[in-house]
Amino acid sequence: MATVPTDLSLTRAHARPIADVLTSLRAEDTGLTGDEAAARLEAVGRNVLPEPKRTPAWLRFLGHFNDTLIYILLAAAAIKAIMGDWLDFWVIVSVAIINAVIGYVQEGRAEKALAGIRGMLSADASVRRDGGWTTIPAAELVPGDLVRLAPGDKVPADLRLTQAHQLRIDESALTGESVPSSKQDEPVAESAGIGDRACMAFSGTIVSGGQGRGIVTGTGAGTEIGKIQALVGDAGSLATPLTKQLAAFGKVLTLVILGMAVVMLLIGKYLHGMELGELTSATIGFAVAAIPEGLPALVTITLAIGVQQMARRRAITRKLPAVETLGSVTTVCSDKTGTLTKNEMTVRRLVTPLGRYETTGLGYQPDGDILDEDGDLASGRDLAALLAAGTLCNDAHIVADGEGWMLVGEPTEGALKVVALKGGATGEAARRIGVVPFDSAHKFMATLNESPDGARAILVKGAPDRLLDRSLTQRGADGSAPLDRAFWEQAVDELSAQGLRVLAGARKPTRAAEVAMDDLQDLEFLGLWGILDPPRPEAIEAIADCHAAGIRVKMITGDHAGTALAISREMGLVGAEGDVRVLTGGELEALSQEQLKDVVRDVDVYARTSPEHKIRIVRALQSHGEVVAMTGDGVNDAPALTRADVGVAMGIKGTEATKEAAEIVLADDNFATIRSAIREGRRIYDNLRKSVVFILPTNGAQSLVILIAVVFGLTLPLTPVQVLWVNMVTAVTLSLALAYEPAEAGIMTRPPRRPGGSIISMRELGFVLAVSFLIGGATLAIFGIVVAAGHDVVYARTEAVTMLALGQLAFLFNCRFLSRSSLTTQVLRGNPVIWWSALALIVFQLIYTYVPFMNALFDSRPLAAQDWLLPLALSVVIFLVVEVLKWLRRR
Template sequence: MAAPVSEADLESPRSYARPVDEVAAALRTSADGLSSDEAGRRLDAVGPNVLPEAKRTPAWLRFLSHFNDTLIYILLAAAAIKAVMADWLDVWVILAVAIINAVIGYAQEGRAEKALAGIRGMLSSDASVRRDGSWRSVPAAELVPGDVVRLSPGDKVPADLRLVQASQLRIDEAALTGESVPASKHTDPVDADAGVGDRASMAFSGTIVSAGQARGIVTGTGARTEIGKIQELVGGAGALTTPLTKQLDAFGRVLTLVILGMAAAMMLIGRFVHGMPFGELVSATIGFAVAAIPEGLPALVTITLAIGVQQMARRRAITRKLPAVETLGSVTTVCSDKTGTLTKNEMTVRRIVTPVARYDVSGLGYEPAGEIERTDGDGRSGGDLSAVLAIADLCNDANIVSDDDGWKLVGEPTEGALRVVAMKGGHDGEAEGVRRVDVLPFDSENKFMATLNEGADGSRALLVKGAPDRLLDRSTRQRGAAGPEELDREFWDAVIAELSAEGLRVLAAARKPSRLDEVGIDDVDELEFLGLWGILDPPRPEAVEAIADCHRAGIRVKMITGDHAGTAVAISREMGLVSDDEPRVLTGGELESLSQEKLKDVVRDVDVYARTSPEHKIRIVRALQSHGEVVAMTGDGVNDAPALTRANVGVAMGIKGTEATKEAAEIVLADDNFATIRSAIREGRRIYDNLRKSIVFLLPTNGAQSLVILVAVVFGLALPLSPVQVLWVNMVTAVTLSLALAYEPAEPGIMSRPPRSSGGSIISLRELLFVLIVSVMIGGATLAAFAIVRATGAELDVARTVSVSVLALGQLAFLLNCRFLRRSSLTRDVLRGNRVIWWSAAALVGLQLIYTYVPFMNALFDSRPLSAQAWLLPLGFAVAIFFAVEGLKALWRAPELDANA
């Protein structure tokens, strides 16, 4: 009977750095693979090749968690008080506000679980595996360490494999490493310190075979794969509370203490100064508490953010979590992936150098629109350029096709770039009658591709493209202006170094006449060197402008990429991301050697990070956050998902992004455009400005009402408002007027000011004092109107109806004041720019008329119909309040107020 197998027996650490024989011995396997019985025993030991599902929080607990908020506690306390008073209308209205808030939050939740599900969806479903000495197809979930798997073009790698055979193998690892070009693979061990992107002897689960054939030994399955490690990082990254959440929590706690303190003081004064009956005093105190609690604030915040979500969606930014709308407005640093985010992820030929001339190529991506212009001499091109373009066209297996969505690549990105430049130059060998006779495919060992082509006249030529050093080694001459000439190796080495320093990937072209019928490696010699292509994944033009706008707004942009340092620096310079001649670059290897404390010391000074892994991205984000930075992280590959989860705002690409990345993010860009991030940040700042305006507008309602009741109790007067009337004013202003400010356009210069601080209160002390003074104004007007009506001999309910009207119309006047906190509202601009203001005003007036004249409302709220003359008093006080607040704004208009408005 076979000995039992343990999980520890099936480990081969750092397989990429060990010879194949050692890995096979460690995993107790061979080229013939495993037997079915042995595979079964190993499956029992290590479990299926699937990513484990994270333990989910029960739905009911997730729903209840949305009531864990100080403002919601205040609301529920108010409802409990009203239930004790048996005012069930008030109870159901308050509970409805709390429940709606929780339902919206619950509907937006669950991104961590969905992120993990998105990663699990990347795994292959089937695999070709060697079992019992023969090849068979088995579910990928049944793979175990030690299995021998074979790969073909188009296959999704089913597990982490140590390659034992590789023929011209290239694997697209963009989703895992961020590399825009498929990685060439081989079987030789690599350095033990190599990062994931440099482990050329490995094939990783979830990546896709672009070309070639391979066999490999399974070294990791399920959670022990590189994707499994990323899943663990996503689960452990931890989400952060947003600046708005922190501010609302702090505001709610302070407000609770103030309300309780004032209620206690009012009870003591009423009892011991005026000797009020205990029952009457308790009723007045409850009325004060209801007046002081801003029942509409949670709904105001939620609805304002929801409106922001809709407006951002029109700007192609889809929001998955409401608070992220506001958090964008306080972002201080944007950490961006390079490939597909700052760049187009479409390789493009930018330079051509021949022995005769240099050429620049315009146009971006795979659309064959652009020009090839000579940058030296007389601007004319000749046979030197045609020869290079012929190689680009004929020694090529890629195709560029057009459909309704634009131009698409069928094949590899580098060959696609060469095909496009040939099309830009008007070269079409097929149309000219050229046919391919034979091909020597690209091989990672030789690093070149060769084709044997026959022209319409029957002549044949060997066309070669590949690594410049390999082709130079096999060339004996070059094509000069007058024909073949001696190869100038020193010149070409200098040009290669120059193009590489610009971050360009350099490929070479060469050829020779031939009479062969087929081509082999030994035939590729004594070539005529034709020239070089400089290829780059080009920056998005709109992203360059967006980075400049971010810098003007005081927002740093940092590039975190899996690409090499030279390419990253070149792109960062071209995009204006760095301005230094020699910007500081931190590579993944250098970052590994730094402790977290050391990283904190340098993280703010480095704008380019190269050859990074998912663990590095999280460390960078955490180091920035340790300085109080509010970090937005962008990305499209699964390797970005953990950092997006950890960042204050995760921003995923909607077109090229993986499902795992989208589910980990708070914001998804529908157009994959970095410039949309700039627009989203601007929108976030506008939304936060409008939210604070709305809060500054809403609080005087509560302040005025509580002041009215407080003064009445302190001086032993009849209450000008009943508790149910207090609730009416609170809700009617919150539902109508407060939301109008959510539609306010952005303030001038909104992207010229630095990011706001993420700490402190949601409104400044200066604004709080402003709110208190306005509360006194509106409360004083209400008391004055109540006293005037009572002095005419009118009954109490009529006077209270007038008081409610003064509060409602006073708030309408104050709404116009709040449209422009930084400048005067005594301008025609106050009447235009926001149509919702007038719809809200009409709704308020309509509701107030219903409150005053509809019989069942009179019964519910103890209101009474008013004569036409009686409305003059509320209207007069409303106008007086508007001009009084404008006077206050004129007195207080100062740089400090401007900075906080």
């Protein structure tokens, strides 16, 4: 029984003659026998993508507790348990569990991406076994099987084509090509990229036209799509800037709290001789005061609010930290087709023997005009003849689809249909009598059509060089004129230089009842169409905004270099003049990773790229400290989306694999939405930073009050349970208000923030300490003043708690504008949540002060009305002094 050979390099199947492939696979062009196929299936395994190794669910869940801030949160819970405060213990533990649940539900993007890729594989295949054709599950295909392809089939495995009759395969999901690839059976160069391997059909792609047969050269993980699966699994994901910053901040905060607690214990014990029980209570109170247990919840809620607001901008967030990461993006690597462009082929230029024309309108919507060189509406028999050829020698249809239009057929033919409608040529009156179908061997299509008056003509469209070879004359002002081949070749070169795909049209009057290849001679050349997948107008504006924001935009596409360069110039991605370097996949292949790192930041256009190339580009950019957002819609983009700091998938035309690999999914497939999402990410980060700067002085002031009291041997102005009250009341009211702050002016004209570092800078940390001393000092002053006035300690502590709450409320208004003055009427408007949270704080504080059971629970006392005046006055002073500090920082 034959065994499966191992000497065939699957990467070279495209470069070897069919006979060599058959020999290497020990196969015949009549297929395998059932017994031999069964033996091979047992040897190589089923034609399915392997399941990824899965981490047990319980381990993945526990992994979400492996975070320094969560350690702080759990430490706070342990302190509550030690104090016997079980209600607060369970509240804090619940916060930690909720954080873990959110992370657990939203994780696993790589595993879901692999599942999405596996879903692309064909369910069955038409294969020749034991001398006859049969249909089997695609999973049972083996190397050496002979497979048959027909229109609409999903290619079931990687095939080396042995026959290709007008075969065209849509490989956009794999290569990024915007038009179906024409196939043939002759070998190609060994260095050819995936998009140029015309003799191969790849698993997961779709047959759009023609017939074909091929020998299976790769199954399962050995296919090109299997290699992409491996890339997704190996790409790895990076910690976001926010998670890095919070981890670093949490570690520093932990060390500071532990260090200060030890110092306080030593001073209280050996300097003041405090009793161990009293000192322990003070130390616990200090730790509870210093730990910002509400910070993880604050971060999660702020990001969740950002997710909701981004959804209104048609950007769906699948992973919370990605909201903030968008705000720190320094480079956007974008696919071209469907993201920067509409993925709807459009005729942009027309050339006839008598003139040159341009069109308006984009995509398949037949709205727009054809204009002559003076900008006037074009007309004339020369243009009408070219448009008639385009719409009649055509198998596509444009149909209304709700509010838009949909193409039924191939994109190039759809473009010709639409431009004919713009010029008023519907072709409805003519009748088709015969057809010579398109074939990749001769690269044209011809039809025989009859007009209502009985006149017949052969209409031809196809590659310009092939039609010029068959043409004798061209349409002139007074009928036919001799063919000016030099003129047409120059026109073709000009259109091609603009990145346009060029097609030609021709005709020939006849009285024949049918049409054949022999009839396609002595044609009358009608003109040229220049076709392009047009840029989205809103994407042009979005790229300009990104450049203004200091964000580089790089195009990475599977299209040819000329097309990529033309689009990039039109979009303003690169300069309209001068030399622009376009790095192709072949050139990139020749570079080592170190060499790529040297040039990656200087190249903005990459063409003919493969999935491996995209990952290399992303990694090279990240090696320079760039925060990279990668967009894409095809399965070929999934590995790079997984590797990028932020993966952005297209929601409409994107594959499921790509959506699952991404953190952000665009509901409208529009690059302009990325710009809006980046703006939103910057706003969210600003608000998160404001929230952190706001919440820390609460803890700082409380801990300083207790620390100073112990160091100087004073009566504690706050008890641990009162510290908890202030933490809780500010957390549930004031802390969340800043999450709703609108974007500050000029948010998209400043450069991206530097990756790394802490979530607050050293200058901001100094600012936080200064405010902590300010609010803490005011609290100590009030406590001392009230005690000196003859009130008892309990009454004085109630006044101290009131001072902390009102001082934090005053500071909230300072934090609305950290980089500019809050002494403006704007601080009173723009965020109604501020006022609702202030009202809630005051109501809670009144309950704390005057409701009897709260007095018993927190050891508070009702205050006389006049005793509110001093805390209110000091709160205004705090606001004004903080504004002076902000002014000094700006100086």
